[in-house]
Amino acid sequence: MQMTQPDAALQKIEKAPQTLRDIVQDRLREAIIDGRFAPGERLVERPLCDQLGVSRTVIRETIRFLEAEGLVEIIPNRGPIVSTLTWDQARQIYDIRLLLESAAAAACAQAPHPEFATELGQALTAVGATMEDTEWANLLQATTRFYEVIFLQAGHSIAWDIVQRLNGRISRLRALTLAARNRERSGMSHMKAIHDAILSGDPDQARLAVQNHISDAANTARSFLENPDT
Amino acid sequence: MQMTQPDAALQKIEKAPQTLRDIVQDRLREAIIDGRFAPGERLVERPLCDQLGVSRTVIRETIRFLEAEGLVEIIPNRGPIVSTLTWDQARQIYDIRLLLESAAAAACAQAPHPEFATELGQALTAVGATMEDTEWANLLQATTRFYEVIFLQAGHSIAWDIVQRLNGRISRLRALTLAARNRERSGMSHMKAIHDAILSGDPDQARLAVQNHISDAANTARSFLENPDT
DNA sequence: GGCGGTAATATGGTATACCATCATACAATA
DNA sequence: TATTGTATGATGGTATACCATATTACCGCC
Numbered sequence: 001m002q003m004t005q006p007d008a009a010l011q012k013i014e015k016a017p018q019t020l021r022d023i024v025q026d027r028l029r030e031a032i033i034d035g036r037f038a039p040g041e042r043l044v045e046r047p048l049c050d051q052l053g054v055s056r057t058v059i060r061e062t063i064r065f066l067e068a069e070g071l072v073e074i075i076p077n078r079g080p081i082v083s084t085l086t087w088d089q090a091r092q093i094y095d096i097r098l099l100l101e102s103a104a105a106a107a108c109a110q111a112p113h114p115e116f117a118t119e120l121g122q123a124l125t126a127v128g129a130t131m132e133d134t135e136w137a138n139l140l141q142a143t144t145r146f147y148e149v150i151f152l153q154a155g156h157s158i159a160w161d162i163v164q165r166l167n168g169r170i171s172r173l174r175a176l177t178l179a180a181r182n183r184e185r186s187g188m189s190h191m192k193a194i195h196d197a198i199l200s201g202d203p204d205q206a207r208l209a210v211q212n213h214i215s216d217a218a219n220t221a222r223s224f225l226e227n228p229d230t
Numbered sequence: 231m232q233m234t235q236p237d238a239a240l241q242k243i244e245k246a247p248q249t250l251r252d253i254v255q256d257r258l259r260e261a262i263i264d265g266r267f268a269p270g271e272r273l274v275e276r277p278l279c280d281q282l283g284v285s286r287t288v289i290r291e292t293i294r295f296l297e298a299e300g301l302v303e304i305i306p307n308r309g310p311i312v313s314t315l316t317w318d319q320a321r322q323i324y325d326i327r328l329l330l331e332s333a334a335a336a337a338c339a340q341a342p343h344p345e346f347a348t349e350l351g352q353a354l355t356a357v358g359a360t361m362e363d364t365e366w367a368n369l370l371q372a373t374t375r376f377y378e379v380i381f382l383q384a385g386h387s388i389a390w391d392i393v394q395r396l397n398g399r400i401s402r403l404r405a406l407t408l409a410a411r412n413r414e415r416s417g418m419s420h421m422k423a424i425h426d427a428i429l430s431g432d433p434d435q436a437r438l439a440v441q442n443h444i445s446d447a448a449n450t451a452r453s454f455l456e457n458p459d460t
Numbered sequence: 461g462g463c464g465g466t467a468a469t470a471t472g473g474t475a476t477a478c479c480a481t482c483a484t485a486c487a488a489t490a
Numbered sequence: 491t492a493t494t495g496t497a498t499g500a501t502g503g504t505a506t507a508c509c510a511t512a513t514t515a516c517c518g519c520c
Contacts (some may be wrong), residue, residue, distance in 0.1 A: 249502095249503065249504095250503075250504070251503080284504080284505090285504055285505045285506070286505085286506085287505065288502085288503090288505090289506070307510085307511060307512065308512080357491090367513085407518060
């Protein structure tokens with residue numbers, strides 16, 4: 001039993017004990033992103049407590065976090081509501097995504113890495129596999145994964161955090177645009193273009209492909225937001 | 231007493247009643263950004279309560295918010311600490327700022343607006359006025375204001391929120407770089423270049439000027455972070 | 461004297477109780 | 491019947507009390 005030489009078997013205990021708050025935080029965030037609350041709907045604390053079986057303390061701390069994420073807004077002495085989204089805000093978010101995602105894609109294209117190529121290919125294949133899926137959540141997840149691979153390979157983890165947070169705020173739009181069946185295929189072709197451009201080591205082409213992908217999505221989103229239907 | 235016609239005198243009550251949490255949130259954030267806590271230092275809740283004269287509830291909800299902002303990190307079952315910053319993270323932050331700020335500056339340059347010109351000029355003058363000031367916080371505030379004018383004119387309010395949040399995370403570096411006396415003047419000249427490029431309606435030149443400003447700041451910051459002094 | 465175990469302490473996690481405020485409904489009076 | 495005042499209820503804001511866990515300190519035993 002020599003301790004000077006670390007045993008590979010049981011290295012470090014890394015269990016990250018999940019607290020109630022973490023669970024509730026994920027649940028509530030998911031609920032909002034999945035659209036189980038309407039935008040502008042009040043999030044009354046006590047009913048949420050009953051529903052989730054936790055105390056108000058937990059709910060309130062969770063809401064503070066989601067407030068900082070931009071998913072909920074607090075009206076003083078009135079309480080939290082699910083954030084609403086104007087087209088102007090959505091436009092800004094798509095603009096920012098365009099900047100961050102094209103930068104990440106370009107960075108990947110400039111520094112090719114063999115195992116990254118297979119990883120990106122797998123991510124793209126996964127997107128294609130969910131294309132015919134009835135569950136749109138899977139497609140959304142696969143798409144997210146595709147970009148995650150790009151951002152992490154580029155070493156842009158902070159930008160990725162920002163993009164994820166922004167995506168949360170436009171989740172309703174993302175769901176709507178994905179539901180638009182005809183866009184699925186175009187989205188797929190755009191992602192293939194991004195994939196190809198990166199692997200061929202062409203940063204400018206990668207930027208362009210990302211731009212096509214996002215502007216396409218933004219246009220679809222705009223038609224939804226400007227036609228007051230949902 | 232005709233109510234159909236709104237009286238200009240007492241229009242709408244818009245007081246936004248400040249809650250304890252809001253106050254504490256601002257105070258704590260300011261304290262961290264001002265560097266009154268060392269990076270990695272534990273933020274023990276109960277002492278903070280005594281110090282600020284509020285209950286743990288308030289402190290904890292505040293900390294949740296600051297956690298989402300990236301200013302503090304939570305170690306499960308151990309409590310919050312002031313976030314540390316690696317050079318890699320700082321580099322990423324400067325990269326993102328470069329993207330967002332150059333986009334905003336370019337947008338301003340493309341759509342000139344007369345009253346905006348005077349506003350930007352005033353902001354620049356204010357920066358110059360704080361140049362000789364002994365209180366570095368004033369310089370930082372004036373610099374912030376300069377960029378705020380640009381972002382808001384560009385209609386990039388969300389990007390501005392992001393930049394402000396990122397700036398909070400590198401506040402220590404900003405203070406250090408500003409304290410480097412020799413950089414003040416170069417910072418000023420860079421901002422003047424940005425100002426001139428925008429007013430002359432040259433987006434590319436504006437981008438370039440922003441790039442110079444940020445890369446200069448990033449280089450100064452790197453020398454601090456890589457030399458383990460502070 | 462070092463090592464292991466147990467007790468004590470520090471501190472975060474959670475629940476609850478109480479108070480403040482705002483909105484709404486109802487009643488009384490003109 | 492309309493208007494205004496008041497009472498009541500819903501709900502967020504804040505404080506506190508209690509519990510769980512982890513770290514530390516101390517003590518006895520080998």
